[in-house]
Amino acid sequence: MRTLLYIEDEQEIGSWVKEDLEQRGYTINWLKSGDGAVALVNEADLVILDVMLPGLDGFTVGQRLKKEAPGTPILMLSARTAVDDKLHGLQFADDYLTKPFHPDELAARIEVLLRRSGQTASSEVKLGHIKVFMKENRIVDGRTGEELILTGKQxxxxxxxxxxxxxxxxxxxxxxxVWGDSFIDGDKTLMVHIRHLREKxxxxxxxxxxxxxxRGIGYRVKQ
Structure with a gap:
C-alpha cells in the first residue's frame, strides 16, 4: 500500500481529499502545516503539498523536503494561477495542480508520478563511463566497478x-x-561544488x- 504525505491546512479540502485517496487504497499522513514534515517524508512514496500554509509557505517546505528526500515526488497544490508561482514551484516539485481540481485528476497525477518514480528508482542510468543506481543511491565507474563516493551536496x-x-x-x-535558499549573483558555492563533482x-x-x-546560462547533463 502506497503512503502519501499530505500537507494542507484547510480542513474541508483536506478531509475530502484524504477520504477520497483512502478509498482509492492509499495510506494518508495528513499534516496541517509544514511542522514535522521532514521527519515523515522518508516514509512517504509521494508528497502532496499546498502552497498556502500557516508558518512556512509551501515553497519553503517543499525545498526542504526535496533536500531531505531527493527521490520522493512532490505534487504542489495551489489556488494561485500565476505563471511565476508555477515556475517557482516546478524548480523543485515534480508537478503542479491548480485549485479547484477534480479528485480524478489528482488521482491520475499521483499515479503518473508514482509510476515515473518507480521506473526511475529501479533503473540504472548510464552517463558516459559511470553508472548511477537510483534505488541504491550508488554511483559506479563502469570500467572498474569501483564505487564513487560523493558528498551529500554533490x-x-x-x-x-x-x-x-x-x-x-x-x-x-x-x-x-539543493540549498533551499535564494541564489546570490556572484556566489561561487555552486561552481566550487560542481568542480569537485567533476573531479570525481x-x-x-x-x-x-x-x-x-x-556559457552564460548554467549547466546540462545529457542522457
Whole structure:
C-alpha cells in the first residue's frame, strides 16, 4: 500500500481529499502545516503539498523536503494561477495542480508520478563511463566497478540533473533546489561544488563530457 504525505491546512479540502485517496487504497499522513514534515517524508512514496500554509509557505517546505528526500515526488497544490508561482514551484516539485481540481485528476497525477518514480528508482542510468543506481543511491565507474563516493551536496546536484535530463538548468535553479535558499549573483558555492563533482565523475575534469557548461546560462547533463 502506497503512503502519501499530505500537507494542507484547510480542513474541508483536506478531509475530502484524504477520504477520497483512502478509498482509492492509499495510506494518508495528513499534516496541517509544514511542522514535522521532514521527519515523515522518508516514509512517504509521494508528497502532496499546498502552497498556502500557516508558518512556512509551501515553497519553503517543499525545498526542504526535496533536500531531505531527493527521490520522493512532490505534487504542489495551489489556488494561485500565476505563471511565476508555477515556475517557482516546478524548480523543485515534480508537478503542479491548480485549485479547484477534480479528485480524478489528482488521482491520475499521483499515479503518473508514482509510476515515473518507480521506473526511475529501479533503473540504472548510464552517463558516459559511470553508472548511477537510483534505488541504491550508488554511483559506479563502469570500467572498474569501483564505487564513487560523493558528498551529500554533490549527490543532490547530480540528482537535480538526472531529474531534468537534457535540460539546461540555470545556476539559480540548481542552487535553490539543493540549498533551499535564494541564489546570490556572484556566489561561487555552486561552481566550487560542481568542480569537485567533476573531479570525481569526469574522465577529464578540465574537458567535462558529463556535466556540460552552457556559457552564460548554467549547466546540462545529457542522457
Amino acid at each position: 549527490y543532490q546536484i547530480l540528482m537535480c540533473f538526472l531529474k531534468h535530463p537534457n535540460q539546461i538548468l540555470t545556476k539559480e535553479q540548481i542552487y535553490e533546489t 565523475i569526469e574522465l577529464d575534469p578540465g574537458s567535462p563530457k558529463i556535466i556540460e557548461t552552457i
